[in-house]
Amino acid sequence: MEISIEKYLDIRFAHLEGNLNELRSDVRELRGFKLWIVGTGIASFIGVILIIIGTIGILQSELSGIRSQMSLYQSQLNAQMQTFTEYVKEVTQPQPSKGGTPSKK
Secondary structure, eight states: OOHHHHHHHHHHHHHHHHHHHHHHHHHHHHHHHHHHHHHHHHHHHHHHHHHHHHHHHHHHHHHHHHHHHEEEEEEEEHHHHHHHHHHHHHHOOHHHHHHOOOOOO
């Protein structure tokens, strides 16, 4: 049983075409996987950036609140110090004598 060269080449090329189609589909899958990896990386990067920006925003708002509380505390402290200073001035001023002690001459 002899197989002609044409049939042999047809069978051989059919087998090679099948391998080539298989390789092409593998390459497409790899391109898709590569694009998926790149897309996932970009999305992760954007997510991390958004988390950092959000954290910075929260910290800035907290810092602003702390500053306003410290300003209020400082103004209250200044008012108390002013009141205390006025009290000390009033207490330490010499009182006019009521004639109880004679003056030395």
